[in-house]
Amino acid sequence: MRRTSRTSLGLAVAAAAALVAGTGQASAINSYNATPAPERTEVGALVATWDDDDPATPDQVDWVCSGTMVDANTFLTAAHCTAAFTWPPNVRFYVSLEQDVQAALDAAEAQHPGDPTAVAQAVGVEGVAHTEPGYPGPASDSHDIAVIEVPAAAMAARWTFTPATLPAAGLLDRLGNRALDATGFVVVGYGTEEAQRGPGGHVHPGGGVRMKAPEGFNALNKTWIRLDMHEQHGNGGACYGDSGGPNFAVLGGELVLVSTTITGDVPCYATNVTYRTDTATARAFLAPFVALP
CATH class of the missing domain: 2.40.10.10 (Trypsin-like serine proteases)
Known part of the structure; x- marks a missing residue:
């Protein structure tokens, strides 16, 4: 998915x-713990x-x-x-x-x-x-x-905008799980809401409006960072239409675009599986297009 x-x-x-x-x-984004993001x-x-x-x-x-x-x-x-x-x-x-x-x-x-x-x-x-x-x-x-x-x-x-800040090479690996556990994350995108019961089964209403929601750290892999979006943890998360959108880590008071939304659980309740932007693969692809830190 x-x-x-x-x-x-x-x-x-x-x-x-x-x-x-x-x-x-x-x-x-999810309907819970989410707010509009006109400033982004x-x-x-x-x-x-x-x-x-x-x-x-x-x-x-x-x-x-x-x-x-x-x-x-x-x-x-x-x-x-x-x-x-x-x-x-x-x-x-x-x-x-x-x-x-x-x-x-x-x-x-x-x-x-x-x-x-x-x-x-x-x-x-x-x-x-x-x-x-x-x-x-x-x-x-x-x-x-x-x-x-x-x-x-x-x-x-x-439009007036300030481009997002990309991370230095291997930033998430250097931070490690303990520091990432204490780090705040913010997902932003235009996607739909989590699954709701509708005629004929689950539907995903909404979409098309820029929203943001907090996330928490779940797990770090070679090219992925998994982010927690459980409502009971005070988090929100991504859903359909949020693909490619940013997941920012709050580091030193600054938002750093550490990953992009790719996939997750089908009803959009639990986990946002995101592609890291600090890896060698991502940086090799991005290098011809943007100056990297």
Whole structure:
């Protein structure tokens, strides 16, 4: 299970259509222990246009994943959000830093009915996707990381943001489990809420609004950090549509983007399994696009 967005995207590939989620306007992230995140202007939504049948003309537009600006023109997200084999050949990607991207899409669709390209341009800036060539890798290192390169001037003309801080090489290993147990974490994204009972079974309502929630440390692996999102521990967490979004560690009073959301438990109650940004693999991929500490 990868935390991509809704099956209403119409993609044939399961990796890009993991689970049905509601399209209603509501909170993203888990509904518990979560709050809106208008101050996290570096965090955005990945918007796509595509057409499953006609390679020349897109007829669909939607937000599909989350991500973060890590410099003036680089948007960090997950490889399973951008990989060519999950999309028709005519897919185009846009980055939006709107707080409520679903409302922005709805308004743009009312203004530009039947024109997905105009809708996407109204809410975001078009960019070029670069997917880690090793994706999909083995469970030990999935290589599930990607960036969208966008024109810096176009982004600056639309939004004001301070790029996220990336970690130094091996930062989490040096901190170790004891220090990580005492570290606060914050997940941010546009995804849906945890599973709720609905007609015909569980549904995941909400999505499309930038939200944040606290998390706790669970476990550290070679390329993964697992984060606790149990409600009874005072935490919240990620769900569908939060893929590629940031997980910040609070270190010395600063938010450091130590990992990106990838997967977790199906109902989105317990664990956020996130891809580390301080590993050799992640840094080798990122080095051509962003200055690393």
